[in-house]
Each structure stands twice: as structure tokens, then as C-alpha cells.
Amino acid sequence: MDDIQILIVDYGSQYTLVIGRTLRELGVRGIILPVKKADKWLKHNTPKAVILSGSNWSVHNDGAPGLPKMLDITGKKYLILGICYGMQLLAHKLRGVVEKPFLHREYGPAEVSVNKKHPLFKNVKEKTKVWASHGDTVIALPKGFISIAKSKGIAAMSNKNNRVLGIQFHPEVIDTTEGKKILQNFLTLSKCDKDWNPINLIHQIQKEVLEVVKNKSNVILGFSGGVDSTTLARILSPVLGKRLICVAIDTGGFRENELIELKENAKNAGVKKLIVISAAVEFIKNISKTIDGEEKRKKFRVVYQRIFEKQIKKHNADFIVQGTLATDIIESGKIGQSVMIKTHHNVGLAWKVKDLHPFRNLFKYEVRELARALNLPKSVYERNPFPGPGLYLRVVGTPVSKEKIKLVQEADKTVTDIIKKYGLTKNISQLIVALLGVNSVGVKGDERVYGHSLAIRAVQTADFMTVKGYYFPEKIVNEIISALTKHKNIVRVFFDMTPKPPATTEFE
Ligand code: XMP
Numbered sequence: 001m002d003d004i005q006i007l008i009v010d011y012g013s014q015y016t017l018v019i020g021r022t023l024r025e026l027g028v029r030g031i032i033l034p035v036k037k038a039d040k041w042l043k044h045n046t047p048k049a050v051i052l053s054g055s056n057w058s059v060h061n062d063g064a065p066g067l068p069k070m071l072d073i074t075g076k077k078y079l080i081l082g083i084c085y086g087m088q089l090l091a092h093k094l095r096g097v098v099e100k101p102f103l104h105r106e107y108g109p110a111e112v113s114v115n116k117k118h119p120l121f122k123n124v125k126e127k128t129k130v131w132a133s134h135g136d137t138v139i140a141l142p143k144g145f146i147s148i149a150k151s152k153g154i155a156a157m158s159n160k161n162n163r164v165l166g167i168q169f170h171p172e173v174i175d176t177t178e179g180k181k182i183l184q185n186f187l188t189l190s191k192c193d194k195d196w197n198p199i200n201l202i203h204q205i206q207k208e209v210l211e212v213v214k215n216k217s218n219v220i221l222g223f224s225g226g227v228d229s230t231t232l233a234r235i236l237s238p239v240l241g242k243r244l245i246c247v248a249i250d251t252g253g254f255r256e257n258e259l260i261e262l263k264e265n266a267k268n269a270g271v272k273k274l275i276v277i278s279a280a281v282e283f284i285k286n287i288s289k290t291i292d293g294e295e296k297r298k299k300f301r302v303v304y305q306r307i308f309e310k311q312i313k314k315h316n317a318d319f320i321v322q323g324t325l326a327t328d329i330i331e332s333g334k335i336g337q338s339v340m341i342k343t344h345h346n347v348g349l350a351w352k353v354k355d356l357h358p359f360r361n362l363f364k365y366e367v368r369e370l371a372r373a374l375n376l377p378k379s380v381y382e383r384n385p386f387p388g389p390g391l392y393l394r395v396v397g398t399p400v401s402k403e404k405i406k407l408v409q410e411a412d413k414t415v416t417d418i419i420k421k422y423g424l425t426k427n428i429s430q431l432i433v434a435l436l437g438v439n440s441v442g443v444k445g446d447e448r449v450y451g452h453s454l455a456i457r458a459v460q461t462a463d464f465m466t467v468k469g470y471y472f473p474e475k476i477v478n479e480i481i482s483a484l485t486k487h488k489n490i491v492r493v494f495f496d497m498t499p500k501p502p503a504t505t506e507f508e
Contacts, residue, residue: 005048005192006030009038011065011085013054017326018465019172021363026184027194035065042070049079049190052086054170058136059092067093075163079190084134087157087166094142106132109175114149118158120165122185130169130176162189174462198373205358206239212356217318220311222346223248225262227383228323228359231371233269246271247311252280253390253405256413268376277307287392288400293508297343300389305349312353322346324357325364327464341504345388363463384430387506396507397437408435411454414483418476428470432457434507442491451491454484459505467505469497
């Protein structure tokens with residue numbers, strides 16, 4: 001593999017891995033490291049460019065992370081781009097002024113006027129829509145720098161020879177309409193060559209796993225039949241053969257048909273050995289006592305791990321491999337300095353054997369690309385995601401029971417069928433049908449009913465770091481309500497269009 005051309009220094013922004021992904025979409029790989037590791041890495045490597053990520057920190061806070069000591073801040077060795085906190089850090093270090101002016105705070109969509117003559121903004125509209133999320137702002141530039149974009153304040157800066165750059169907004173977020181163009185201009189300026197290619201990555205993953213597991217060990221793969229574990233199984237089965245033992249757990253929280261699809265996808269992936277463990281009773285028993293989302297997730301993990309450890313022992317395996325994605329790792333607070341949003345069922349578990357996460361730097365979007373490159377069927381690479389804890393996360397604010405799971409399972413099928421009937425599947429990245437712990441009064445056939453409420457949430461997104469609520473046409477809203485309230489115990493249906501942030505995709 002060629003040398004890494006771009007170093008991304010992670011200051012803990014939720015968007016750091018999105019920078020890496022966007023660069024890959026533009027054909028270039030990058031390495032993401034927290035400051036101390038970046039410092040060590042820079043001792044032995046000279047990239048073509050360094051990107052400093054955003055952060056929750058203010059440069060004025062005690063303990064705020066600084067620049068890697070080894071960083072050549074003149075920009076002579078490599079191009080430097082500071083994004084948000086990264087720009088503030090550069091400005092602060094080079095004796096500009098960073099403050100928190102009340103009127104300059106921006107959270108969410110904003111409009112910026114750019115200097116089109118600057119190469120960073122080549123072919124970008126003079127007034128362009130961006131995604132901003134910052135309290136601090138650079139209010140005075142360091143000596144030798146010019147402002148190259150404006151919003152309410154300085155939105156971007158550059159030194160005179162265009163080697164040290166700063167942008168206050170986030171070009172990596174999809175809501176920055178021309179963000180990709182800006183990053184492409186940055187790649188052009190840094191003279192990076194294209195070096196990302198899915199086939200190379202597949203070979204790299206096979207090599208990386210083989211190097212670790214060697215020729216003898218058995219490997220357990222946590223298989224759910226979703227795009228991630230199916231693609232991973234497809235990548236590893238040719239090199240591991242029968243030594244790859246795919247273990248699926250029927251948690252009792254599956255959607256209708258999930259088990260059938262899971263088995264089909266194991267075949268699609270060329271899996272030689274699939275073991276399905278039925279564990280619904282064990283999961284319900286452990287999870288039904290709590291309604292707290294985070295507690296539920298933690299209990300789910302304990303049972304999940306217990307079952308896997310048994311299989312690891314039974315099959316004398318030395319490794320467990322999982323299709324964990326970058327998104328799961330970031331939101332579990334396990335990458336760099338990221339804040340914990342929720343405990344994912346399979347991230348950060350202390351296994352008795354070594355655990356491998358070959359997709360740890362990838363996003364769903366990229367895994368779908370790998371699946372396509374591997375000629376897996378469309379039903380795999382276009383499959384909507386479904387969380388490991390399944391329908392347990394979709395009984396919200398009320399204890400989980402077998403009956404409530406069944407009710408959500410049926411409701412999910414009803415709404416999914418309506419979406420399919422209207423050909424809307426392509427427009428929706430994920431559908432969530434949840435039973436809410438809100439019982440209320442209804443009237444059916446002249447009789448009072450005291451029954452359940454359901455929430456319908458359809459979202460659109462590229463990477464699940466941010467999502468937008470999908471608005472169903474009125475006719476379909478009415479059809480969904482009518483179909484769901486036919487159930488004798490359902491009296492109310494709510495539609496949830498809240499974006500992420502501030503909400504998350506799942507309810508808990
Ligand atoms: P959130 O709710 O964090 O969800 O915005 C982002 C994406 O991740 C899925 N998700 C999970 N997937 N185990 C998983 O395998 C989990 O514990 C988990 N929690 C959320 C969620 O369905 C969405 O696609």
C-alpha cells in the first residue's frame with residue numbers, strides 16, 4: 001500500500017471520521033490520529049497535507065489540546081488545513097485572536113461569502129450554504145494571513161502562499177452544499193494522488209486479518225445478515241474457509257423475515273459454517289426489567305457477549321471478528337476524544353480472545369461500495385441498517401415484553417409493506433416503528449379503548465452521523481394510521497421528523 005498522504009488530527013469532533021470518508025470519496029485515503037499519536041507519526045512520516053479537525057474544546061479552556069509538537073506550522077513541508085477548532089488553534093498559536101462573541105455563534109446551516117479567486121474556493125459559488133457549529137470565532141487574523149470567506153465574522157483564512165489554511169465551517173458535512181468541491185480544491189492544492197480503491201481495500205483487509213490469525217486459528221464472526229457482517233463474511237470466507245464460523249443470535253428482537261434473510265445472506269456471502277443460537281428467552285428475561293435506554297443496551301451487551309464467549313470456547317476459536325463501523329465506534333466514544341452518545345452492543349467489549357474490527361475506519365456508505373465490488377446482490381448492498389439490539393430499542397418508555405415486541409414486529413411489517421407498495425424504499429435510509437410508553441384513550445366501534453401509541457420515524461441520511469426526518473405524503477400518512485389502528489390495542493400514531501442532531505436515529 002502506498003504511503004499515507006493525509007494526516008487528520010482528531011480533536012474529538014463528531015465529524016472527524018466524516019472528513020476521512022469524504023476524502024476517500026474523492027479518491028484519497030487519510031490516517032486519523034489523536035494529537036499525541038499524530039505527533040509520533042509525524043516523527044517518521046511526511047504527508048502531503050495535515051488536517052486539524054473540529055472539537056468541543058475552546059482554545060482558552062485549561063487542558064485544551066494543542067497542535068502536535070512535530071507539526072511544521074509554516075506549511076513548508078505539507079499543506080495545513082484547520083477546520084473549526086483546527087482553524088481557531090492555528091490562529092491562536094500564530095498570535096491571532098480567538099473569542100466567543102455572542103453574535104457570531106453559529107449552530108447549523110449558515111451562508112458564507114467566499115473569495116472565489118482563492119484556489120480553495122475555485123468553482124464555488126460566491127454565496128454558498130455551509131454547516132457551522134461553533135461558539136468561538138477568529139476575530140483577528142495572525143500576521144501574514146488574509147480572510148478568504150466571511151459569514152457573520154471571518155469564515156476562512158489563508159497565509160500568503162496558500163499553504164496554511166483555516167475554515168470555520170465544516171466542509172465534510174453533507175449540508176455544506178459545496179463542501180466536496182472545497183475539499184477537492186484542497187486535494188489539488190496538496191498534490192495528492194488518488195489511492196483509494198475498494199478492490200485494494202478488500203485485499204488489504206484479507207491480508208491484515210490473515211497476518212493476525214495466521215494459518216491455524218478458528219475465527220468466530222458475529223453475523224447478523226446486515227450489509228456489514230455479510231460483506232465482512234464475503235471478504236473473509238475465501239481466505240479462512242471452514243475456519244470462519246459465523247454465529248448469529250436470534251435475540252427475539254428480529255423483524256419479520258429477518259431470520260430467513262439472514263440465512264440467505266450467509267449463502268450469498270459464501271459462508272461455509274453458520275450457527276444460529278435461539279436466545280429470545282434469555283434476552284427478554286434480562287432486558288424486561290428496565291426502561292432506561294442506556295441500561296437496556298448495557299444488559300443486552302452482557303447477554304450478547306456471554307453467548308459469544310460460549311461459542312468461542314465450544315469451537316476453540318482464538319479470535320472474534322465483527323463488522324463494527326466507524327460510526328458505531330465514534331458514538332460509543334471509543335475513537336480519539338469523541339464523546340459517548342450511546343453504548344453500541346458490540347463495541348468496546350473485553351473479550352477473552354482477541355477481537356478484530358476490520359471495518360473500524362469505514363462508513364456504511366463505503367461498506368456498501370465494497371459489497372458492490374464483491375458482486376453481492378442489491379438486496380445486500382442496499383439493505384437498510386437495523387441495530388443489533390433490534391426491536392428491544394423500539395419499545396420505548398415501557399418495559400419490554402414478548403407481546404410488545406410482537407406488536408412492534410407486526411406494525412413494522414405493516415408500514416414496510418406500505419412503503420414498498422408506494423415505491424418509497426429508495427427514499428428512506430431507515431424506518432423505525434416504535435411502541436411508546438404512552439397509553440391513551442381512544443374510541444373503536446362506539447367503545448372506549450385504553451391502548452398503545454406507536455411512533456413512525458423514517459429518516460434520510462448518507463452516513464447516520466446526521467439524519468433528516470422524512471415527510472410522508474398525506475395520503476400515505478393516512479394509510480399508515482388506518483392500517484395500524486386496525487389493531488385493537490393501538491389508538492394513536494405519532495410521526496417523528498426530528499433531525500439528528502438534536503435527536504438520534506433510534507429512540508434510545
Ligand atoms: P443512532 O441512533 O445512534 O443510530 O443515530 C445510527 C445508526 O446505528 C444504528 N444503531 C446500532 N447498530 N448496534 C448496531 O449494530 C447498536 O447498538 C446500534 N445503535 C444504533 C441505528 O439503527 C442507525 O442505523
